[in-house]
Amino acid sequence: DAGITQSPRHKVTETGTPVTLRCHQTENHRYMYWYRQDPGHGLRLIHYSYGVKDTDKGEVSDGYSVSRSKTEDFLLTLESATSSQTSVYFCAISVSGGANEQFFGPGTRLTVL
Amino acid sequence: EDQVTQSPEALRLQEGESSSLNCSYTVSGLRGLFWYRQDPGKGPEFLFTLYSAGEEKEKERLKATLTKKESFLHITAPKPEDSATYLCAVRFTDRGSTLGRLYFGRGTQLTVWP
Numbered sequence: 001d002a003g004i005t006q007s008p009r010h011k012v013t014e015t016g017t018p019v020t021l022r023c024h025q026t027e028n029h030r031y032m033y034w035y036r037q038d039p040g041h042g043l044r045l046i047h048y049s050y051g052v053k054d055t056d057k058g059e060v061s062d063g064y065s066v067s068r069s070k071t072e073d074f075l076l077t078l079e080s081a082t083s084s085q086t087s088v089y090f091c092a093i094s095v096s097g098g099a100n101e102q103f104f105g106p107g108t109r110l111t112v113l
Numbered sequence: 114e115d116q117v118t119q120s121p122e123a124l125r126l127q128e129g130e131s132s133s134l135n136c137s138y139t140v141s142g143l144r145g146l147f148w149y150r151q152d153p154g155k156g157p158e159f160l161f162t163l164y165s166a167g168e169e170k171e172k173e174r175l176k177a178t179l180t181k182k183e184s185f186l187h188i189t190a191p192k193p194e195d196s197a198t199y200l201c202a203v204r205f206t207d208r209g210s211t212l213g214r215l216y217f218g219r220g221t222q223l224t225v226w227p
Contacts (some may be wrong), residue, residue, distance in 0.1 A: 004156075042117065042217030043157070043200070058214065090156050101147055102215060104156035 003027045004105035006091050012111045019078040021108050023091030025071075032074040033092040033102060034058075034066060036085075043090065049074055081112045116140050117203050119218035126225050129190050134199055134221045137183040142206030146184050147215065148177050149200040157200055191225045198222045 003026035013019050023032060034046040035058075045058030047066040055066050063085060065077045078085055088109050092102040120135045136146070145164055149157035161170040163179040170177045174195065176187040186199055202215040 040219065042115075042219050043202075043215075044217075045214055048214070101145075101159050101162050103159055104149075106156050107154075 004091060004093060004103065006089075006105040006108050008108060009106065010109045012113065013081055014113050015082055016080050019081050019110065019112075021076045021089055021110070023074045023076070023105060025074075025091075025093050027093060027103075028071060029093040029095055030071075031094040031096065031102075032068065033094075034064075034074065034076045035090045035092060035104075036060065036087040037090060037107075038087050046076065046089075078110075081110075083112050086110060086112045115218070116205075117201060117216050117218040119199075119201050119221050121221060122219070123222045124224070126188070126191055126223070128192055128225055128227050131187070131189045131191070133188070134186040134223070135183060136186070136201030136203075136218055138203045138205075138216075139182075140203075140205045143203065144206055145204045146179055147202040147204075148175075148184070148186055149202065151198045151200055151220070160199075188223070191223075193225050193227055196223055196225045 005024045007022045031050055033048040035043040037043050044060045046060055046064050047058055049055045049068040067075045088107050090107045091105040094100050094102045117138050126132055145162055147162050148160040150160055151157045161177040166179055166181045168179050174189050178185050198220040200220045201218040204215050
């Protein structure tokens with residue numbers, strides 16, 4: 001494992017409720033990413049961070065926000081969860097934003113009823 | 114339109130039956146091609162990075178190769194424990210896009226039966 005944990009690992013919530021997913025790394029890597037994985041799609045980038053308080057949007061960022069107040073933690077928030085956000089969410093880290101490989105966490109399975 | 118296409122979607126092999134998985138991409142300016150293995154209920158596990166045409170990487174029964182427009186993951190004499198979904202991801206030259214962003218294919222689900 002690349003020293004990445006995600007919490008919670010499973011969550012069931014109702015439409016309209018706020019949800020926060022946490023990614024924690026012990027590698028002190030600068031770059032952190034949030035992806036979602038859905039059947040029929042490849043992994044899709046939601047948001048990423050290139051340093052404390054430095055974040056940017058990915059290709060499917062609508063309905064999501066992120067925060068990074070410490071190097072080791074990257075939070076993903078669904079302000080008002082919708083059924084279309086039912087998915088498996090993965091956090092990833094990389095040493096740099098260049099062509100280096102990304103290492104993934106174990107994932108969080110989120111179900112929005 | 115998908116920028117990274119993997120084929121086949123699913124592949125069933127008998128133990129010991131060698132085969133190849135394909136990953137093709139449509140955009141120019143490759144800055145890295147990555148292979149991952151994903152087991153059910155787990156996150157993708159990094160396997161290989163390839164940077165230029167002609168490059169090859171090996172790990173146990175797996176060998177990844179790269180040409181100008183595609184990559185192959187060759188599996189030699191597979192075992193049941195090689196059963197997993199294999200993902201390909203590509204990073205292209207940025208045109209104002211996310212630094213470090215990977216474009217993933219949908220994966221090939223490999224099943225190796227005894």
